[in-house]
Amino acid sequence: SYVLTQPPSVSVAPGKTARITCGGNNIGSKSVHWYQQKPGQAPVLVIYYDSDRPSGIPERFSGSNSGNTATLTISRVEAGDEADYYCQVWDSSSDPWVFGGGTKLTVL
Amino acid sequence: EVQLVESGGGLVQPGGSLRLSCAASGFTVSSNYMSWVRQAPGKGLEWVSVIYSGGSTYYADSVKGRFTISRDNSKNTLYLQMNSLRAEDTAVYYCARGELEPDPFDYWGQGTLVTVSS
Numbered sequence: 001s002y003v004l005t006q007p008p009s010v011s012v013a014p015g016k017t018a019r020i021t022c023g024g025n026n027i028g029s030k031s032v033h034w035y036q037q038k039p040g041q042a043p044v045l046v047i048y049y050d051s052d053r054p055s056g057i058p059e060r061f062s063g064s065n066s067g068n069t070a071t072l073t074i075s076r077v078e079a080g081d082e083a084d085y086y087c088q089v090w091d092s093s094s095d096p097w098v099f100g101g102g103t104k105l106t107v108l
Numbered sequence: 109e110v111q112l113v114e115s116g117g118g119l120v121q122p123g124g125s126l127r128l129s130c131a132a133s134g135f136t137v138s139s140n141y142m143s144w145v146r147q148a149p150g151k152g153l154e155w156v157s158v159i160y161s162g163g164s165t166y167y168a169d170s171v172k173g174r175f176t177i178s179r180d181n182s183k184n185t186l187y188l189q190m191n192s193l194r195a196e197d198t199a200v201y202y203c204a205r206g207e208l209e210p211d212p213f214d215y216w217g218q219g220t221l222v223t224v225s226s
Contacts, residue, residue, distance in 0.1 A: 001169075033212035035153075042202055042216040043145075043153065054214070086153050090210030095155060096166050097143065102152035 117220030130203030
């Protein structure tokens with residue numbers, strides 16, 4: 001089945017830019033979605049179709065996808081952005097839905 | 109307003125069965141695709157199963173042959189029948205909605221905890 005690889009953790013100082021990667025074989029040919037999950041809460045969609053933002057998600061959140069890596073970028077990071085982030089793709093050739101292992105974003 | 113409310117979780121012995129429900133409001137379950145996603149304690153998200161609007165169903169290899177996803181259109185409710193439960197099935201189970209694959213899961217329930225232990 002298709003495998004998505006994320007770094008276990010990323011740390012960033014407030015006001016700086018955080019970049020969370022999601023690696024997969026030719027992931028640039030797939031549509032990538034990103035979810036934010038805070039402790040004790042259900043996941044929330046923050047980026048869909050590589051770079052689109054749902055209503056209510058700050059413009060500080062952006063995404064890109066090319067080659068073998070998709071990236072979630074959070075600009076001007078705030079303390080409230082501290083959470084786990086998961087990438088997800090739909091893969092018609094195996095398990096339809098695949099999640100990355102998740103990345104814990106720590107705001108220093 | 110779209111809402112998803114799971115129920116049916118609890119403590120069950122290994123080898124036992126449990127049925128989870130996900131009551132939907134604000135939209136029609138049969139017009140969307142619906143999935144179950146689980147999260148073991150301290151672990152990441154794991155996709156479990158999906159039922160598409162046309163009725164096709166798919167399962168993760170880890171639950172294939174043991175879990176069954178279904179829906180009751182009259183009750184606008186999604187189900188997950190879980191049989192032959194194992195300790196490794198212990199997790200919070202979320203139901204989630206998408207409009208049409210490969211659209212993302214745009215709404216999630218609050219989750220229900222399933223604990224498999226003797």
